[in-house]
Amino acid sequence: MKHVAVFGAGRIGRIHASNLAALPGVQLDAICDPSAEAASDLAQSLGAKVSTIEAVLADKQIDAVAICSPTVTHSDLITRAAAAGKHIFCEKPVDLSVPRAQACAEAVKAAGVACMIGFQRRFDPTFNEASRRLAAGDIGNAEMLIITSRDPGAPPAEYIKGSGGIFRDMLIHDLDVFRWILCADGDEAAWLSAAGSVLTDPAIADLGDYDSTAVTIRTRKGRLCQINTSRRAAYGYDQRFEVLGSKGLLQCGNQTPTGVVQSDASGVHSDKPEAFFLQRYAAAYRLEIEHFFETLQSGGVFRTTVADGVAAQKLADAATQSCQSGQPVAL
Amino acid sequence: MKHVAVFGAGRIGRIHASNLAALPGVQLDAICDPSAEAASDLAQSLGAKVSTIEAVLADKQIDAVAICSPTVTHSDLITRAAAAGKHIFCEKPVDLSVPRAQACAEAVKAAGVACMIGFQRRFDPTFNEASRRLAAGDIGNAEMLIITSRDPGAPPAEYIKGSGGIFRDMLIHDLDVFRWILCADGDEAAWLSAAGSVLTDPAIADLGDYDSTAVTIRTRKGRLCQINTSRRAAYGYDQRFEVLGSKGLLQCGNQTPTGVVQSDASGVHSDKPEAFFLQRYAAAYRLEIEHFFETLQSGGVFRTTVADGVAAQKLADAATQSCQSGQPVAL
């Protein structure tokens, strides 16, 4: 039985805590959150106790922690948890600063603990099957990747202010998908060009950020990746990618709440995509935390690491720089 | 907290037991099965104890039982559980004999306990949304229902022997869907005609059964329903229905394990339907047992009852008779 504590009882903390609590062989011991009420509500509903970070890190019984607190706290908590010998599951990003993220990687390595980063797209059953087939050679050599990533609506300005910008906040996932899908054989980004606009809300421009972006990456092997992103898709959360290979194409489309198709005098109608990430990636969240504990148990290889977090962060930095300067970045 | 025991640790018993065990507010106390090993394995994996039917029925702490044992045991267990004051969730069918099924309905009524029958299709999110829209008038008045119901492969002859025949064993679900969808406003079957063939395995004919059937039902209000069924669909478990209304059409298609679409020199390829009922109705099984306990708690109305089981059984009897005689049956 592995004992675990969750840091953060917000939206994503509640998801991970629930999934943890339902895992056989895992005991959710404690919830920590600055809001006593949030911590208490979540702990009670799952049969865990409320605790503090200090107490958790000092508790010899605790094997692992899940860091679901705000981004600014991640690197500090990773470093302290590693020092305390706890295995770590940490939500993305590692840190908005690449050097601090790299420091985390070193701290984890030095402590000899596991640290997995929550790139949940890698655990989505559909995306994962595409990755599997690509690796199996079903469509030959990968040549191009097209990623469509659109949120249903922009977050509040307050959130954007501390987000590090759309490339570090939102595209971090897509940049990780690029690495996962197109660089699985050791290939790497060589050239990146990004363009951005503000088309939905001038307040976003006032914060120096973008709501619509178009990124192109060329790898060392000449593969091409295009990512298109918007903070606002009126029809919901749009999460697709397709990879072209020398022998074919793999496409991963959106998922819908139901499969009902209605035909009437105005046309043929089906469901919009799942509303947002909690719904769209519900299975992925379950499978990712299951993978974390299975791999802790088996001693196998974790499918995401701090190094993946650092690498995606570097690409996000490059995209930010390219978009602001209007010039491509060599990597 | 509701305490519950599960009778039967086979395929469907394991599904219901796992779902029960994960429900907040529900405590899975005991598993009973003639196979000590099956009972013990399941009990252990879910933190329950092994028990006997007698002990469970005598246990004042137990609020409810889930009957997941073979069909032949259903009516006896329903009657005994009702007499012991336990609420009952029972897998379909109530009983292969309509009079015995009716006796169960009376026993349940006399005891004042709840008894819900496991017509899981009514809890499938897609089917359920179609039902909701129909009730909301989104496609006007229902006029026609077309049900496609095909298994991936015939069960062993041994199973068929005790199954009551394809209409009672397999179409029972489709006949319930007919009642649920087309008779929601109090309409009823008035005329039924069934045809059947053996096209897959002569052994099925030797048992006096069919593997391919075509049923037509006309309701009192003149609505028409066609059900086509096969024991063998080479491409998997095919579960669809569509309902035509005066203002439009609602279609419920198959579900697939993943959404990957592969295009290559030989065409555009997507997943086969989910393999069989455990996969296809996984969400429905969760939602149905959740509904059972929520309704016990709230005192609300159960979405399926013994009366539904009896009504479907009568239609299955009529279909059997029509198919054997080659003549329609007036209801």
Add this chain to the structure above:
Amino acid sequence: MKHVAVFGAGRIGRIHASNLAALPGVQLDAICDPSAEAASDLAQSLGAKVSTIEAVLADKQIDAVAICSPTVTHSDLITRAAAAGKHIFCEKPVDLSVPRAQACAEAVKAAGVACMIGFQRRFDPTFNEASRRLAAGDIGNAEMLIITSRDPGAPPAEYIKGSGGIFRDMLIHDLDVFRWILCADGDEAAWLSAAGSVLTDPAIADLGDYDSTAVTIRTRKGRLCQINTSRRAAYGYDQRFEVLGSKGLLQCGNQTPTGVVQSDASGVHSDKPEAFFLQRYAAAYRLEIEHFFETLQSGGVFRTTVADGVAAQKLADAATQSCQSGQPVAL
């Protein structure tokens, strides 16, 4: 160069005349219609002359006639055209009376002329490809056929009065599809049961007809066919079939005017099916008339004959009788 005349300048006459006029190797000489204006308009637009049936049949230059006049005139015109040694393309049905249709078959045979019946579904590229694959064994042996055939709206009562009823007027096509798809290896209908209702307009009941029907056919080899039909589909002309074989399934869905998919706050929307038969079967009409002249030229085998017309008519009679009596018909 083959010379041809068209009898009838109505909706379907105009289609066939235009397609004829565009065929290389075919010269559209004359149009005949009781309405001088209709004949003249059509003739002028296609560079043909207006003529009379008598003159056309007496004209030694004319090789073939296309009979596109009202149903009641078909058998008379077939007989006369055959006697005059003209090859014949005739719109369905041959005649509403089976004996008269059989007399046509004999007249055609005696005259040694070709006579093809306009079962245009057999020339639809999608339906045709399904037929080809079935014949090629791609899904093994055919076991079940499900046909969905729904018009966008009922014709005027005046039309229905002379139509011979829904089975002879509308299902004649579907009954021909049944024979084409499920009886391609010489199999034949053995048992037929039909049910019908009036759900759209009581005036249809006053005429002794139905607007909604459900037909089941069992063949000598035990194959099953279900046909569901409605005079009114609010969402347009619904023309689908699927055939289940021992190794798979072939499905033919609807066609749409465009492929635009629109996603917005209310869902994901695509086109309704093509409006009605002229649009849906536009390619089929072209290909069928092309086949007629190619086969005349090559001396090959016509894909539909008067015998097919007679056979479909017999099934339509049986369906009418079954629906009215509530009893199945043995064939």
Add this chain to the structure above:
Amino acid sequence: MKHVAVFGAGRIGRIHASNLAALPGVQLDAICDPSAEAASDLAQSLGAKVSTIEAVLADKQIDAVAICSPTVTHSDLITRAAAAGKHIFCEKPVDLSVPRAQACAEAVKAAGVACMIGFQRRFDPTFNEASRRLAAGDIGNAEMLIITSRDPGAPPAEYIKGSGGIFRDMLIHDLDVFRWILCADGDEAAWLSAAGSVLTDPAIADLGDYDSTAVTIRTRKGRLCQINTSRRAAYGYDQRFEVLGSKGLLQCGNQTPTGVVQSDASGVHSDKPEAFFLQRYAAAYRLEIEHFFETLQSGGVFRTTVADGVAAQKLADAATQSCQSGQPVAL
């Protein structure tokens, strides 16, 4: 009656000549081609005569010419035809040199003749419906356009040598779609970045060309466009675009030869896209030539002009320059 001659009896010349010959109110008089055999075959099959460019331009009866000869001849033929007072339909591109293309525009203007460029995508029924809905405001303001344009296989090296490179030869169509869809309100490209690779055949690199490209364009209004292109899609001719607006999304997918869907033990299979442009844009070719003559007749506005040809050519030049330099181009 408009009299017309076709210059060029190759693949595309044959298409246009056939479509012309079938148009009411249009008389195809003459075919000109350096290959006497090609000219004669085509002329004979369509009832036209073989002629020479000189004779056609001198013939006062000829109202219009369709230029379907190789790209290098376009600007010369446009200039001469304009000087001879003939209206002109010219296949894309106007000329590989922007100055020469501009000279054509001036020659046409000076002569007061019509000159329409064969950007057939603008006449595809599906693309056209998307354009119509966008203009109607159905998805609000256009924000992003994603174009996928992949050929089934690279042309022979000999062709590539004289093609002007992939941007001028293949992306010219996509760049015109960009202008048509995203700049319909007078917006214009402001910034363009292109990346390219050779992934299919090193011979293409030897010619200084690319087979895989990724273009991003930012307009003055901040709209973003991404175009991904490959010379080789193993699954056929892939022609899609989608436009994101403030209120929704419009998607135009591929078209298929038939609508048959086959389900079997290996999955669910549908047709590959149409093989190549002659099949994919068959309807567009018909509609484009129809528009040309209708507009000549009505005196209305042509949907494509030499100016569109020049504008697309400028974008192709910019993309070529950006791809070769690795730097974006300001427009």
